[in-house]
Amino acid sequence: MHTPELVARLYKKMSLIRRFELRLADIYHTDAIKSPVHLSVGQESVAVGVCDPLEKTDIISNTYRCHATYLAKGGDLHAMMAELYGKQTGCAGGKAGSMHLVDIKNGVLGASAVVGTTIPIAAGYALAMQREAKITGYQRVVVSMFGDGGTEEGCFYETINFAALHKLPIIFVCENNRLAIHTPIEKRWATEKLCERIATYDMKTHKIDDGDVFKIRDTIVRVINHIRKEGGGPVFLECATYRALEHVGPRDDHGDSYRDQDDYQRWQEQDQIIRLGKMLDDSTRRMIDDEVTADIQAAEAFAANSPYPEEEELYTHVYASETTKK
Numbered sequence: 001m002h003t004p005e006l007v008a009r010l011y012k013k014m015s016l017i018r019r020f021e022l023r024l025a026d027i028y029h030t031d032a033i034k035s036p037v038h039l040s041v042g043q044e045s046v047a048v049g050v051c052d053p054l055e056k057t058d059i060i061s062n063t064y065r066c067h068a069t070y071l072a073k074g075g076d077l078h079a080m081m082a083e084l085y086g087k088q089t090g091c092a093g094g095k096a097g098s099m100h101l102v103d104i105k106n107g108v109l110g111a112s113a114v115v116g117t118t119i120p121i122a123a124g125y126a127l128a129m130q131r132e133a134k135i136t137g138y139q140r141v142v143v144s145m146f147g148d149g150g151t152e153e154g155c156f157y158e159t160i161n162f163a164a165l166h167k168l169p170i171i172f173v174c175e176n177n178r179l180a181i182h183t184p185i186e187k188r189w190a191t192e193k194l195c196e197r198i199a200t201y202d203m204k205t206h207k208i209d210d211g212d213v214f215k216i217r218d219t220i221v222r223v224i225n226h227i228r229k230e231g232g233g234p235v236f237l238e239c240a241t242y243r244a245l246e247h248v249g250p251r252d253d254h255g256d257s258y259r260d261q262d263d264y265q266r267w268q269e270q271d272q273i274i275r276l277g278k279m280l281d282d283s284t285r286r287m288i289d290d291e292v293t294a295d296i297q298a299a300e301a302f303a304a305n306s307p308y309p310e311e312e313e314l315y316t317h318v319y320a321s322e323t324t325k326k
C-alpha cells in the first residue's frame with residue numbers, strides 16, 4: 001500500500017523533471033542554453049524510483065542523459081539551469097553544460113559524454129565507501145546508472161567482475177530504452193537476456209519491464225537493505241523504459257522510421273506521471289503543479305540574471321595542479 005505522501009512526493013519529482021525538460025525544449029531555439037541536451041522525457045520513473053530511497057550521503061552516477069537523476073537525487077535546480085545557460089553560478093561554473101552536471105554536496109557524481117566511462121569511476125567510489133564503512137560503521141551506497149548502449153563497452157564487464165569479486169556496495173541500473181542513438185537493440189544484441197548474462201558474474205539481478213515507479217522503488221529499498229544492513233555485494237537492476245524525444249535535442253521524433261510504433265503506444269498508456277496524477281485528489285495535484293511551475297520559473301530567472309564566467313576562467317580547472325592549489 002502506498003501512502004498519499006509517497007504518491008505526492010513521487011508525482012512531484014517526476015513532474016518537476018518532465019516539465020523542466022519540456023521547458024528546455026520550448027526555449028532551446030532561443031539559444032539561451034549553451035550546450036546540447038539529451039532529454040529523459042518518458043524515462044523519469046526510473047530516476048525517481050531509484051533515487052527516492054537513497055540518503056543524501058549516498059552517491060548517484062550517470063551518463064550525459066543525467067538531468068533526471070540529478071534532480072531526483074536532490075541536485076540544485078538553480079545551479080543546473082545556470083549551468084545549461086553557461087553562467088558562472090552553474091554547478092560546473094558554466095563551463096561544462098548539460099552532459100556534465102555535478103553536485104557533490106547532494107551525492108551527484110560528475111557525468112560524462114563518453115559512453116561507459118562513469119561505470120568504473122562509480123565502482124571506485126564504492127570501493128572507497130566500503131573502506132570508509134570499516135572506520136565509520138555506516139555503509140554508504142553507490143548507484144551507477146547507464147543506458148543499454150553502455151553495457152556494450154568493455155569497461156562495463158571489467159567493472160561488474162571487479163565489483164562482484166570485491167562485494168562492493170554498488171547498485172548497477174541499466175535504463176534500457178532499447179535505443180543507442182538510432183540503432184534499436186535487436187540490431188545490436190544477439191540475445192536480450194541481459195540479466196541472465198550478468199548473473200553469471202555471481203551477481204543478484206532484477207528486471208522491471210513496465211516502468212512502474214513503485215516496483216522500481218520497492219526493489220531499490222530491498223537492495224539497499226541487502227547492501228547496507230546485511231553486508232551484501234553488488235546488485236544489477238534492468239529497467240525497461242521509453243525515450244520519448246530524439247536522442248539529442250528537443251524534437252519529438254516518435255514517428256521516425258527507426259522507432260517501433262507499438263512501443264510508443266504502450267509507453268503512453270503506462271505513463272507514470274499520468275498514473276500518479278490520477279491517484280491524487282484534484283487540489284493536491286493542482287498545488288503540486290503550481291509549486292513545480294514556480295520552481296522552474298525561479299530557476300530560469302536565476303540563470304538569466306546570472307553573469308557569464310570571467311575570461312580568465314578559461315584557464316582555471318584545466319590541470320589538476322590548478323584545482324588542488326585552491
Ligand SMILES: Cc1ncc(C[n+]2csc(CCOP(=O)(O)OP(=O)(O)O)c2C)c(N)n1
Nearest residue numbers: 065113114115147148149150177179180181
Ligand atoms: C565511447 C563512446 N562511443 C560512442 C559514443 C557516441 N554515442 C553517444 S550516445 C551513444 C548511444 C548510447 O546509448 P545508451 O548507452 O543506450 O544511452 P541512451 O542515449 O539511450 O541514454 C553513442 C554510441 C560516445 N559518446 N562514447
